[in-house]
Amino acid sequence: MTSARPFNFSAGPAVLPEPVLHQVAAEMLDWHGSGMSVMEMSHRGKEFGSILEAAERDLRELLAVPANFRVLFMQGGGLGENAIVPLNLSRGSKVDVVVTGSWSRKSAAEARRYADVQIAADIGKGHKIPTDWALRDDAAYVHVCTNETIDGVEFHELPQLTHGAPLVADVSSHVLSRPIDWSRVGLAFGGAQKNIGPAGLTLVFVRDDLLGRALDICPSAFNYETVAANQSMFNTPPTFAIYVAGLVFQWIKGLDYAGKQGLAAIEQRNIDKAALLYGALDASGFYENRVDASCRSRMNVPFFLKDEKLNDVFLAEAKAAGLLQLKGHKSVGGMRASIYNAMPLEGVQALVGFLKAFEARHG
Structure with a gap:
């Protein structure tokens, strides 16, 4: 792909595939003969329903998402999920966080509002992921950021936890850039504005057995069980961002x-x-x-x-x-x-x- 456009190295919102941008432009006023822009459609209508269905199907196929994981199309970005995850999974109890950079440090600070947070390992001023983790046997989950956007630190292999706590992975800045080993993950989340589409969409992949644990104070629109039961339609989803993401999924599927x-x-x-x-x-x-x-x-x-x-x-x-x-x-x-x-x-x-x-x- 070559173009007269400059090369945009922004950390996010970030560069989108040029063929996708052209398709968005071509369909802007009239999506598939519907007479409407996607931005004008009812999220309850059959037109958008087909967009959402195709997007989830293609995403599941690309990442080989197992049947026992729900795919949720949410809002709030990765930063919002720093609160939404402990509201859903912490049970007000213990959470272990491995700090490998700026984003996991923010995650730990936000989770402290809802849980007893322990820093299980800390990269500090170093530049290498620590290998000696102090994990608690009774932690509700272990949080890692698998790619630190600011610091340029990436897990090239997900950790294999042996003590039973599920792994929560913030995959915001490298989701869909490589496969995910779902056998090692309980929940993964990521904002879409880096590898997937425009800002406004957040993807959450949550294992079925982790639903139904939300704190009473968790807002309904952020309760994973509620969102899953309503196929990401409990409230109005970020429709246009989902549409663009779906085009990106199709673009990736067609790559050679x-x-x-x-x-x-x-x-x-x-x-x-x-x-x-x-x-x-x-x-x-x-x-x-x-x-x-x-x-x-x-x-x-x-x-x-x-x-x-x-x-x-x-x-x-x-x-x-x-x-x-x-x-x-x-x-x-x-x-x-x-x-x-x-x-x-x-x-x-x-x-x-x-x-x-x-x-x-x-x-």
């Missing part, structure tokens, strides 16, 4: 890359993009990525210029070269390239070429 199809194709392309970018950073004495190689994110690549006085010049020249949104998060500094599913290989190649040219000019 390196002799692979669908999710396997997107995973291989992500592996190749990340290898290309990390390889360029590691080969340079001008840039630095500080995350341990064992847990570097395929999606979010933070890096620093050795001379940070050049940061503003770097960003200005990158923008002029058609490379957008490379500034790192304000809490971390430096730069960050988010290379989600929809970022084509050509975008990473363009970034690598710019990195080398900038180093040659300023190194």
Whole structure:
């Protein structure tokens, strides 16, 4: 996929597949002869019902979601789920959180409003996922963020818990970039605005046996059991975001890359993009990525210029070269390239070429 458009490395809301954007534009005023935009449809009508049904079916197929998991289309984003999860699963009791970066730290702080939270392990100022976890036998669940968007730390394999507590995984910034081992997960959630679609939609995958545990104070619209019983239609869902997400699912299903199809194709392309970018950073004495190689994110690549006085010049020249949104998060500094599913290989190649040219000019 090549285009005259700039390459957008935003961490989210993020780049969408260009074919999807074209389809959205073509269907904006009249979806499939209905005479309506999807934004104008009743969520109770047969037209939107068919959109929702197809979206769930395709998502289940792509991620091989088992039959004993409910797929919920909700609102509130990943940050909202930091409260919604303990409202549903903590029973007001104990929750263990493994802190591997900014988002899991926020998750722990929010869960403390509803439960007794213990930090089971903490990456601190390090750059490697800790392996020594102090887990309580009677915890209601264990929370991990499997890809830290700000810090660029990713679990490349889900932990296998042995003491019985379900694993809750915040998969917001790498969902649909790779398979999920459902045998190791009780609940996974993620905002859609990074790999799936526009902001406003949150996906929740919850195992059947974890339904019906909500605290009395949990709002009805956030009670997983209620949402599941109403097929994500208890309240008006984010209809347009679901529609776009469904188009993205179809786009992924149709991908063919390196002799692979669908999710396997997107995973291989992500592996190749990340290898290309990390390889360029590691080969340079001008840039630095500080995350341990064992847990570097395929999606979010933070890096620093050795001379940070050049940061503003770097960003200005990158923008002029058609490379957008490379500034790192304000809490971390430096730069960050988010290379989600929809970022084509050509975008990473363009970034690598710019990195080398900038180093040659300023190194």
